[in-house]
Amino acid sequence: MTAATMQVSQKDFEKAQEQLKLLKNDPGNETKLKLYALFKQATEGPCNSPKPGMLDFVKKAKWDAWNSLGNLSQDGARQEYTKLVSSLISAESAGQKKDTSPEESSHGGYETLIVTTSNNITKIMFNRPEKKNAINHKMYREIIKALQEAAKDDSTIAVFTGNGEYYTSGNDLSNFSNAQPSEMGKVAKDGAELLKAFVGTFIDFPKPLIAVVNGPAIGISVTLLGLFDVVYASDKATFHTPFSHLGQSPEGCSSYTFPKIMGTAKANEMLLFNKKLTAAEACALGLVSEVFPDSTFQKEVWARLKAYASLPKNALAVSKQLLRNLEKEKLHAVNSQECEVLTERWLSDECLNAIVSFFQRKSKL
Numbered sequence: 001m002t003a004a005t006m007q008v009s010q011k012d013f014e015k016a017q018e019q020l021k022l023l024k025n026d027p028g029n030e031t032k033l034k035l036y037a038l039f040k041q042a043t044e045g046p047c048n049s050p051k052p053g054m055l056d057f058v059k060k061a062k063w064d065a066w067n068s069l070g071n072l073s074q075d076g077a078r079q080e081y082t083k084l085v086s087s088l089i090s091a092e093s094a095g096q097k098k099d100t101s102p103e104e105s106s107h108g109g110y111e112t113l114i115v116t117t118s119n120n121i122t123k124i125m126f127n128r129p130e131k132k133n134a135i136n137h138k139m140y141r142e143i144i145k146a147l148q149e150a151a152k153d154d155s156t157i158a159v160f161t162g163n164g165e166y167y168t169s170g171n172d173l174s175n176f177s178n179a180q181p182s183e184m185g186k187v188a189k190d191g192a193e194l195l196k197a198f199v200g201t202f203i204d205f206p207k208p209l210i211a212v213v214n215g216p217a218i219g220i221s222v223t224l225l226g227l228f229d230v231v232y233a234s235d236k237a238t239f240h241t242p243f244s245h246l247g248q249s250p251e252g253c254s255s256y257t258f259p260k261i262m263g264t265a266k267a268n269e270m271l272l273f274n275k276k277l278t279a280a281e282a283c284a285l286g287l288v289s290e291v292f293p294d295s296t297f298q299k300e301v302w303a304r305l306k307a308y309a310s311l312p313k314n315a316l317a318v319s320k321q322l323l324r325n326l327e328k329e330k331l332h333a334v335n336s337q338e339c340e341v342l343t344e345r346w347l348s349d350e351c352l353n354a355i356v357s358f359f360q361r362k363s364k365l
């Protein structure tokens with residue numbers, strides 16, 4: 001790295017510290033810890049203070065966060081800090097843009113999502129861009145809540161999309177890695193209950209449900225698409241269900257919906273053998289309704305959705321329910337069975353090793 005780029009990086013780092021002070025919304029404890037750790041690493045280098053006692057929770061959490069950065073260089077930490085602040089600023093300004101529109105209302109009380117309603121559309125945006133929108137337990141619960149509210153609000157349709165580069169990278173693998181070995185049985189059982197309720201909310205959702213897939217989609221965010229009514233994708237989107245790679249098994253009712261949508265042979269390539277699809281491939285197989293060039297994606301898709309959402313609301317809802325009711329019972333049964341199988345998978349060595357490898361950065365998709 002040249003002296004000139006080092007200087008720019010230091011300048012950006014200082015600017016990021018100023019920008020951080022202007023954030024209006026609390027970014028949450030997890031992000032604050034990450035910012036603290038990156039700042040310490042950037043300014044002091046690898047963690048050099050003694051480990052605080054177990055009962056000093058706050059100091060210990062801060063120490064753990066700093067220590068987890070290992071030997072990351074000071075320059076690398078400055079870059080990551082700057083990148084993280086920039087993603088927080090853009091997430092907040094996306095949230096603020098809606099405040100400026102007179103027709104747009106923002107739903108408060110969410111930490112991992114941005115939920116808004118305008119033009120008869122309730123938009124639910126995954127909002128952990130610094131983690132590629134990975135779905136942690138909080139986000140699973142907030143999605144259930146957002147869908148339950150959208151089912152009752154005045155909107156005609158509900159739309160999911162992602163903030164930043166990713167749609168979502170699927171299940172947050174730290175949902176499992178943070179548990180002690182002795183707690184794993186309970187973690188798996190609780191996880192299966194949460195997953196069953198989560199997928200059940202999608203099965204039962206009474207209004208048309210649309211996915212606007214702005215970038216790569218992984219794991220559960222892909223399988224759930226089989227429960228959506230329409231899926232629009234940017235040509236930058238990809239669709240990946242790496243279950244066997246992770247020692248896991250399909251969920252989101254995909255063991256039933258995928259063979260039905262694309263035929264058994266194609267579904268098996270995805271669900272058994274981790275085949276990643278481009279947006280064009282996913283469209284050819286019927287998982288995606290239409291693909292748009294990334295440069296015009298947002299403009300074209302939202303104009304189209306605005307037109308759909310001006311159609312008679314009740315007619316759309318009863319038509320969706322007619323189509324869904326034919327299979328509702330079957331879908332709930334499939335959901336239960338998939339969750340049961342996953343409970344065992346999460347306790348398997350195959351799965352635990354895959355998760356450890358990811359966090360040790362030995363394995364990435």
Ligand SMILES: CCCCC/C=C/CC(=O)SCCNC(=O)CCNC(=O)[C@H](O)C(C)(C)COP(=O)(O)OP(=O)(O)OC[C@H]1O[C@@H](n2cnc3c(N)ncnc32)[C@H](O)[C@@H]1OP(=O)(O)O
Pocket residue numbers: 130131132134135137140169170171172173174175191192194195218219220221242243246248251358363364365
């Ligand atoms: C209630 C429980 C229900 C469970 C339901 C089960 C569902 C099954 C699935 O969804 S399986 C799919 C799981 N997802 C993955 O395996 C993806 C893992 N992530 C990756 O392989 C990569 O991160 C990537 C390809 C998505 C992006 O790689 P890239 O190099 O561009 O970026 P980073 O790896 O540096 O990521 C930036 C930070 O984001 C963190 N992160 C990304 N995805 C996840 C994830 N799924 N879980 C946890 N954390 C994730 C990553 O660790 C980086 O964080 P850091 O900056 O703190 O290091």
